[in-house]
Amino acid sequence: MKDKRDIVDKAINALKNEPVGAGPPKEVLGLVAGKLSEAGARVKAGASGGNIKIFGLMKAAVAAALLIVAGYTVARLTTPLPPDTEQLHHALESSLKSSLTPAIREELLEELEKRWQLALAGSYVQLTEELRQQLRNDMNEFGMQILTASGVVTNQRLRELIEAVNTAQSQERRWFAAALGQIELNRRVDTAQLRNDLATFAVQTGDELVRTKQEVARWVEYGCGDISVPDESKDFEQWNERSRK
């Protein structure tokens, strides 16, 4: 591969290194200069011919421009008048109204109905949910109020009950006190009565004793003679009077 490459490079180097010479000889230069001068002269001649050509082209361009302008002017002058747009508009409007309005109206109504139904269907669920929620909230609130109110009433009732119990207890205490008072009174009355009865009994017993003594004395007297017996009946009557007082 290296050899293969080298051969081309070698050939290139050999070609480059070949002696070339100082430059073109003078004859060649002169010849070329002559050729170039001829070419230059041809160019100048061609240029004038070219100018003529350019002038002709310009004439053609001007003629074309004039033709275009003339054609435009003729077209502008011969164009028909523009139609009466208002009249056309009215005619179109009336025809469109008569032909399209019923169909459009019907379509619009159908469209509206469909949209309403869709909207209602869509909102039905939402409304139901909202109502449920509202009901739930109201029930909760009511329940809370009930509970609160029942709590208050219950407390009140309890208070009333307590008061009633206290009242009843107080009444019972009063009754007991009254009963005890009455018992005390009765006891006192009974005691007084008993005292009186005892006193009476004592008096009667004394009288009986006196009588008995008198009788005994009489018996004795009948039996024994004349024995003096103290008069105790007078002493006993004085003791009864003192006790009655």
Add this chain to the structure above:
Amino acid sequence: MRKHGPAVWQTAYRLLGNEADVADCFQETFVCAFEVSRRQRIRKFPALLTRLATTRAINRLRQRIRQSQHRAGQADLATLPSGNPGPADQAEGRELAAKLREAIGQLPPREAEVFCLRCLNDMSYRQIANEVGIRAGAAGVLLHRARMRLREILEPAAVKNGK
């Protein structure tokens, strides 16, 4: 012409190796350059002259080969006389150079042009692309193909000559 003449002469001489052909090529190059300068604005005159000289030289080479083939049948590079037959045409380098000239003449015109501009005139790929009117990548491809073909052409000749 005085300023760029030597470079144009050198380019043409390298390829043609024959003063008569080189003089014709020289003349054609400048006349063509003059015509081109009338039609369009020339930015780099030396590059244009180099390209025109190379193209004209390659055309002459191809013409020479066709004439040789017509005269001698199948062209045999090993035996084909060099463009500048001289008494001292014995050196290996001269022989190789002559073979290379002939080989360049056998290449397709575009490949030969790119090869000469790159290898003999040391122009860059971008310069070649600008002058020839192709992309730099395409110039590289053309050069590679030219080298491959030249190798194919030169090797058998070298082998035949006992290389």
